[in-house]
Amino acid sequence: MENSGDRPIAIIGAGLVGMGWAIVFARAGRKVQVHDASADLLADLPDRLETALADLADHGLIGDPAPIAARITIAGSLAEALRGAVYVQESILERVDVKRALYAEMAPLLAPDAHVGSSSSGIPSSEFTAGLSIAPRCLVAHPVNPPYLLSVVELVPAEWTLPEAVDSVHALMQAVGQHPIRIARELRGFVLNRLQGVLPREAWALYEEGYCSLDDIDATISKGLGPRWAFMGPFETIDLNAPGGIADYAHRLGALYRDIAAERSEHAPWSADLIARADAERRASLPLDKLADRCVWRDQRLMAFAAHKKTQPE
Known part of the structure; x- marks a missing residue:
């Protein structure tokens, strides 16, 4: 992943947290593909991004917002969002059944080397990835909201998460200006909460x-x-x-x-x-x-x- 800077980042979930992640990656120069099952959230995403980026510019935290916004595209389907993505940041509803259904749908669509981080606030990834083919490439990457202002990201592997997946996501988070925290094993609520x-x-x-x-x-x-x-x-x-x-x-x-x-x-x-x-x-x-x-x-x-x-x- 560290050497795949030309490949896009997929954001699944366009709410407050998903939008925040889109800004984090686009601000760092990465191409971002955002999808949400809610057509309404996708429809008003450009306006929400425009407001947030303008505020950041007003405070001197970014330069011209236009290039950042231009790196963020809306994907009309999950397959479109995941196409070519080297990393996926999942930020959907905090419910095991909803996450499990999404991960099962993502499994055949992911690139073989892509990793998936969940913005889960307290549910360990083992509860929604168990038995899935992509489980070894999945972990929790829990941010503090909004992630473009608060840089800590908790990286929490499941027992089957590959060490190289954690290393790769850790390197990516550092590269985009976040401060990743490694948590050795799963615990409910993680460390921050x-x-x-x-x-x-x-x-x-x-x-x-x-x-x-x-x-x-x-x-x-x-x-x-x-x-x-x-x-x-x-x-x-x-x-x-x-x-x-x-x-x-x-x-x-x-x-x-x-x-x-x-x-x-x-x-x-x-x-x-x-x-x-x-x-x-x-x-x-x-x-x-x-x-x-x-x-x-x-x-x-x-x-x-x-x-x-x-x-x-x-």
Whole structure:
């Protein structure tokens, strides 16, 4: 795959994630063929791409959007999208039966050397590729949305995924400007969502127990922990938070975190009443008809931050 830069990339699924992947590959100079079973999603893809690319250009993250858009073509059929493709990024509905049906349909259409990465957020690829002829060439390549602004991609092989498939997808992701993370074996939720899930679990509990409002919990992250986490992970954060580094931090605060964890040894599901109370509080702050506008605001902030990071050393 590393030496196949003239061959197209196929994107199957033209929703938010699929569109994001199309931008990632086209921005890096690759030809992209996009297909979706939904004619409506395909029909409005050019307009959505135009808006996203214009925003990126406005923030100085790309140059002229036109050549990038020109590299992205809409394929009217699955066969057309896969024709000649050296790599396929699947970004369809997060359901095993739907994915399984697609992979079975793709099997006879793929080039013999093509690999397939799934944007699955938590379903291991073994659940929808088992027994298929293409299974050894398939793995999870889970992005953070939108992938053209957030570069991490989790690469998760099934037990039968060929090592060279992982190596090849890893090299491709690096070549197009993403930051691939290798996960040694399958686990539900992978690494990102397992890390991400810990914080909401505690946030829900603190809210349910009446310690803080939603806004104050959010502010604790956005104005406290979040700014550091934007350029450091948890291990580097604690390493820099004690004079003697990570070992000193563990010695000083390990017992505190052990006691905190012990309080949450059993996690109760979010109750319907708790969800309703949280939803009412959020809707008072942000009416539902303004939610899409706030998503645009989020992406604009991410673009501004990405532009800033380009000027800073790692």
